[in-house]
Amino acid sequence: MPTRSSTVPGDWQMPRQDTSTTDTRAAHKVTLVGAVLDSILGVAKMIVGYAVGSAALVADGIHSFSDVATDAFVLAATHFGRQAPDHDHPYGHGRIETLGTLLLGSILIFVAGGIAWASLSRLIEGVAIAPPGPWAIALAVVALAGKEWIFRYTLRVARRIGSRLLEANAWHSRSDALSTVVVLVGLVGAQFGIEWLDAVAAIAVGLLVGHIGTSLLWDASRELIDTALPEDEQRGMRSLAQRVPGVRSVHKLRTRTLGGQVLLDLHLVVAPRVTVSEAHEIGNQVSRELCREYPRLADVTFHIDPQDDSNAPPPVKLSGLPLRADIEAALERAWGDMPVWQRRIALDLHYLDNRVDVSLYIPLGERHDLDTQARELRQAGEGLEWLGWLRIWQGPGKA
Numbered sequence: 001m002p003t004r005s006s007t008v009p010g011d012w013q014m015p016r017q018d019t020s021t022t023d024t025r026a027a028h029k030v031t032l033v034g035a036v037l038d039s040i041l042g043v044a045k046m047i048v049g050y051a052v053g054s055a056a057l058v059a060d061g062i063h064s065f066s067d068v069a070t071d072a073f074v075l076a077a078t079h080f081g082r083q084a085p086d087h088d089h090p091y092g093h094g095r096i097e098t099l100g101t102l103l104l105g106s107i108l109i110f111v112a113g114g115i116a117w118a119s120l121s122r123l124i125e126g127v128a129i130a131p132p133g134p135w136a137i138a139l140a141v142v143a144l145a146g147k148e149w150i151f152r153y154t155l156r157v158a159r160r161i162g163s164r165l166l167e168a169n170a171w172h173s174r175s176d177a178l179s180t181v182v183v184l185v186g187l188v189g190a191q192f193g194i195e196w197l198d199a200v201a202a203i204a205v206g207l208l209v210g211h212i213g214t215s216l217l218w219d220a221s222r223e224l225i226d227t228a229l230p231e232d233e234q235r236g237m238r239s240l241a242q243r244v245p246g247v248r249s250v251h252k253l254r255t256r257t258l259g260g261q262v263l264l265d266l267h268l269v270v271a272p273r274v275t276v277s278e279a280h281e282i283g284n285q286v287s288r289e290l291c292r293e294y295p296r297l298a299d300v301t302f303h304i305d306p307q308d309d310s311n312a313p314p315p316v317k318l319s320g321l322p323l324r325a326d327i328e329a330a331l332e333r334a335w336g337d338m339p340v341w342q343r344r345i346a347l348d349l350h351y352l353d354n355r356v357d358v359s360l361y362i363p364l365g366e367r368h369d370l371d372t373q374a375r376e377l378r379q380a381g382e383g384l385e386w387l388g389w390l391r392i393w394q395g396p397g398k399a
Contacts, residue, residue: 094259116206
């Protein structure tokens with residue numbers, strides 16, 4: 001016979017300081033710094049490129065300006081993606097950052113294809129590059145240093161605040177730095193008459209940028225389809241939850257990520273007759289322990305089970321047991337003329353093993369043969385198929 005367990009769901013969010021606004025400001029600051037740097041470098045590259053007749057340097061300047069548009073998109077996505085949950089988005093807006101990461105990953109792949117194709121065409125056609133002179137080479141070196149610095153700065157902030165979108169933008173800056181490497185190789189090669197170095201280096205850079213873009217697309221896609229955390233992290237969470245006093249076992253542990261944060265659902269098996277409030281506090285303690293150990297946990301939803309229902313059919317596929325109102329009506333019909341039922345002061349119901357255990361409380365101090373009265377109640381209730389254990393207690397009962 002399938003096992004039915006009553007479940008008390010709970011939802012627990014880690015009390016924490018308002019770090020969302022601070023993280024958003026940090027993301028905006030590093031993105032604005034990158035936008036200013038891209039604008040300055042774009043203007044300088046185009047001016048010097050036109051002055052020395054370097055088409056590669058002019059193209060690299062246009063690439064820098066395209067990064068400014070990407071920076072503007074990142075600003076908007078981090079602003080809206082890190083807003084607090086609202087009525088329409090109870091889990092927050094983290095998916096906006098995920099979609100932004102998908103877009104930036106796609107842009108990187110597009111840029112990689114463009115770099116590789118253009119360079120391969122130049123290599124096949126044997127396009128000549130005029131000697132650019134020392135000023136163009138010096139500007140390329142400065143641009144390379146600037147883009148590498150903004151890449152490292154952005155990546156450091158992205159990992160500190162857990163933003164995949166900002167990390168994707170950092171790698172986009174690195175792709176610009178790598179394209180500048182290609183330009184620099186081409187400029188130096190043209191200066192010394194080795195023009196084919198530009199095309200070969202560009203093809204290699206294109207492959208590298210494409211690999212980065214593909215990796216970002218893959219990670220963002222996994223997040224969109226609610227891929228679970230690695231198995232070792234899930235085992236650690238389960239082990240930690242089982243060590244909390246009052247928890248007998250843990251099952252149906254499920255995880256997913258949302259904009260760099262982790263959401264967790266799990267079932268906790270506790271003693272079958274503890275009070276609802278005690279069981280719920282056990283769940284709260286599990287949540288506190290988990291959130292302290294795993295800082296990325298933003299939301300924990302736990303279900304309290306009086307027994308392990310991991311192999312039981314879904315509740316919607318079971319016939320269901322009667323609830324209190326129907327049970328009291330059925331017991332009234334069966335026991336209504338019995339004095340012990342008439343003198344009851346409380347009634348507890350426990351849903352266990354696909355049955356309903358009944359605990360009947362009568363006033364303290366009265367003299368009763370409880371065993372005899374329990375047998376009489378059992379005989380009168382023989383037609384109640386759902387009736388499990390039957391107990392009579394003397395005392396004030398439970399609230």
